[in-house]
Amino acid sequence: MSLLELDSVVKHYAGAGETVRAVEEVSLSVREGEMIAVHGPSGSGKTTLLLLIATLLTPDRGSIRYRGRALSSLSEAATSEYLRRDVGFVYQSFQLMPRVSALENASLKLLLDGVGPRKARDRARPWLERLGLGERMNHTPEQLSGGERQRVAIARALVGDPKLILADEPTGNLDSKRSLETVELLLHIAHEQGASVVLVTHDTDAAALADRDYTLRDGRLVEGRRRDTERESARSQPLPVS
Numbered sequence: 001m002s003l004l005e006l007d008s009v010v011k012h013y014a015g016a017g018e019t020v021r022a023v024e025e026v027s028l029s030v031r032e033g034e035m036i037a038v039h040g041p042s043g044s045g046k047t048t049l050l051l052l053i054a055t056l057l058t059p060d061r062g063s064i065r066y067r068g069r070a071l072s073s074l075s076e077a078a079t080s081e082y083l084r085r086d087v088g089f090v091y092q093s094f095q096l097m098p099r100v101s102a103l104e105n106a107s108l109k110l111l112l113d114g115v116g117p118r119k120a121r122d123r124a125r126p127w128l129e130r131l132g133l134g135e136r137m138n139h140t141p142e143q144l145s146g147g148e149r150q151r152v153a154i155a156r157a158l159v160g161d162p163k164l165i166l167a168d169e170p171t172g173n174l175d176s177k178r179s180l181e182t183v184e185l186l187l188h189i190a191h192e193q194g195a196s197v198v199l200v201t202h203d204t205d206a207a208a209l210a211d212r213d214y215t216l217r218d219g220r221l222v223e224g225r226r227r228d229t230e231r232e233s234a235r236s237q238p239l240p241v242s
Ligand SMILES: Nc1ncnc2c1ncn2[C@@H]1O[C@H](COP(=O)(O)OP(=O)(O)OP(=O)(O)O)[C@@H](O)[C@H]1O
Pocket: 013, 014, 015, 020, 021, 022, 040, 041, 042, 043, 044, 045, 046, 047, 048, 049, 092
């Protein structure tokens, strides 16, 4: 079953003089337990697409359905619950709270959800450890490197076991080893915990690990690749003669 379905979604930004066609007739579905990747050049509409799915922007046209329900039909309370409970968003610019520790940053969503501070920290700690930040939990964002901040932002999105993970360039500041480990962690969460992941990335190696891989160009989703199909066709190729 599709957890998320986009049907002919359009989002334009009205600028001074010219309109930017950020997302143009995008249709897409993501199943439970699946990770899809969307890659494309800078300015192709990737962040806009994630913000639309997260209800942080409203489409001009088209529909976005979550568990079969149009997001546009949800009440204000249901919309904020969707964003708080169902969605885990890794922001491209991290959006960490300044001057509070990595642990408090990672606990934030649970605190907003009414979980007590001690319990919230107990649930956040293992995610920070998994992301290699066991020694950095009490550091504030100002005391962390770019890659460490990025991993705090990932931990914060994963705490609370969201059903839908929207990750905007989550490996942009990581070295290739950490980058691979992070994408594998997201894939594991999809496959083992049944979450759906939309991974936005410039990194074609990272995108290649996803179950399906789309390219976004000038707001249009231009091609899709299915990992299984590719494997099937690779298997059916005749062996090279040496
Ligand atoms: N608030 C806004 N107002 C006007 N134009 C915007 C706004 N946000 C984004 N845009 C424009 O919309 C287009 C898509 O932007 P978006 O941020 O979605 O791209 P992106 O693929 O995420 O790029 P990057 O890889 O650099 O993060 C760009 O041309 C951008 O300049």
